[in-house]
Amino acid sequence: MVGLMVDAPAAESDKSAVDAFLQGGESLRHAPGPYFGSYGGRWMPESLIAALDELEDTFEKAKADPEFTAQIAELNKNYSGRPSLLTEAKRFAEHAGGVRIFLKREDLNHTGSHKINNVLGQALIAKRMGKTRVIAETGAGQHGVASATAAALMGLECVVYMGAEDCRRQSLNVARMELLGATVIPVTSGSQTLKDAINEALRDWVANVDNTHYLLGTAAGAHPFPAMVRYFHEVIGEESRAQILAQTGRLPDAVCACIGGGSNAIGMFHGFLDDPSVKIYGFEAGGDGVETGRHAATISLGKPGVLHGARSYLMQDDDGQTIESHSISAGLDYPGVGPEHSYLADIGRVSYEPITDSEAMEAFRLLCRTEGIIPAIESAHALAGAMKVGQRLAAEDKAAGTAAGKAAGKGTDKIVVVNLSGRGDKDVATAAEWFDLLDKDSPEHEIAKEGEKL
């Protein structure tokens, strides 16, 4: 743990907040920002404050405008393909203590992940503000591809910032963005990773804010981004809640999602925050293992700080310099996390736990083999977490010897909903390398060897 500050989230200090909530006190849904407890805010250059004010104002008015909400609903339905399915994973569930597991199929959305929900919303907001250009950051390319897609659909110029190393390793995703009409700019500053792509996008935004909207890809950053990005992803949790009620007649016992910046998770969690019987779990990237220092378990091991506009948990050294994160999953490979997650961690409403690369890849293989679904490696972290949660719930039931469990004939009748945030087509090269499926002299093997996040 060299140079890394370790502090457990201060769950006790905010105990009263979660108690009040559990006793039917204040709702945790629709938190408007700018602050989530002591997190969030606007730690941003003054030059960008006017743009953030304009964005907040436009977003607030849009939310209240039936024409806008109808536009979003129409795009979700007829472009993205929503509602996404809720699929019971019966064979997979046998490996999770015998609980029932349901997968929220964000992998079936257009472009293959939850990202489309946010980019369509923000692109519409950009148009309402009269902006003609959008910029975005991307790690492996998923948000970049989604942004390029939305920009093409709405006739906006699109520039995507991407670490130079990621561009090289993800040349097919670069080509995808270019096919969609976007310009991809390799970022060579700093550590040349996702966080530096965000830095470069912010520098572009400062200089071009008159005609440009920064289409941030996750529920982090300065207000109003965390609340706005969550708003566009709330559809995940709302659909899931209605679908699980329709399919099982009751609420789930637990909900699971993976956490990088945390946008798919906050959208899923939002549907269940006010249901006290539903336990909520966020699974961070444990990389090589949290004890190795090579991970992206921001809430589990970070300390509060400010980065990219928000106060939140942050992987940082004793000097407050950002520490580079590590994960097999590019989408979780970020040293920060959305501020609302930090708050939900502190008050104890959501439990955040790390999942190692190995655990995620085991769950990845298991889902492929048991359900015929290739998940994104990001989502495989949620699947691995759900297996642990399922086993715990089953053990609790066994200890209690519940009648319902016995009636179900397998010792438990617990239900777990997992957000399958994206499909794994993009991860085939990484997985093939991990499971040693490539010929030693194939070009794919050569490419895969070069990076952990192909």
Add this chain to the structure above:
Amino acid sequence: MSGVQNLTSTSKSAASIDRAKAQGRAALIGYLPAGYPSVEDTIAAGIALAENGADLIEIGIPYSDPVMDGHVIQAATTEALAKGFHVRQVFDIVRGITSQTDAAVLVMTYWNPVVRLGVDEFSRQLAEAGGAGLITPDLIPDEAAEWMAASDKYGLDRVFLVAPSSSPERMKRTVEASRGFVYAVSIMGVTGARSSVSTAAKDVVAAAHAAGAERVCVGLGVSNADQVREIAAYADGVIVGTALVVAIGDGGVDAVASLTKDLSTGLTREEA
């Protein structure tokens, strides 16, 4: 804002700017990244700045995510970090310069390193080292409650930024929260030398003065004596960064001294 007015008299930055004003000129503020190319060089270059015409010195803390900096300063601070620069060394640099010169020495820092050390502890050590205050590119008054308290407690200047995009309300609020001077961002963009200074700078300075600022200094894009002369005609101080970073990188402390001497020829107002 009577508190601000009372404390103005103790502001080291204000005193330096007022001294220049009494000489019929604008103040020159020079920026150096701490630890580039070494801590010793930063101290020597700071002293050279002061001896060759700079009234205030701005020492930047290298940070992993400098969103307001252009390529030249990023490259310098990345190098300083790679060589093992630690935040606590900035206090050695401030002490090294203030013990040898009369120039006011401010620290320019992104906010997270201050948060990590603790706002009060950082302020205490800065004051102890003889520092004048902080310039905070990613801290706005809205989020600055802790810093307002600590800067009052230790008598430090708090230099917030105002920009061409600042609304009149924000301009007023930021001017009222500031002490020492207000940093007017000349253009919508990041640090880096530019061939001409945008006309927006003059408007920002006028707006800040109109909002009650006694001292407004202009930064971003200023790299030569002609630009200094242009800005000195309407601003209370001129901030030069990237050009000095290039100078110390290419020609060391001597180059900083000669560039400073040259820049200072632009300070005298023609009508004065």
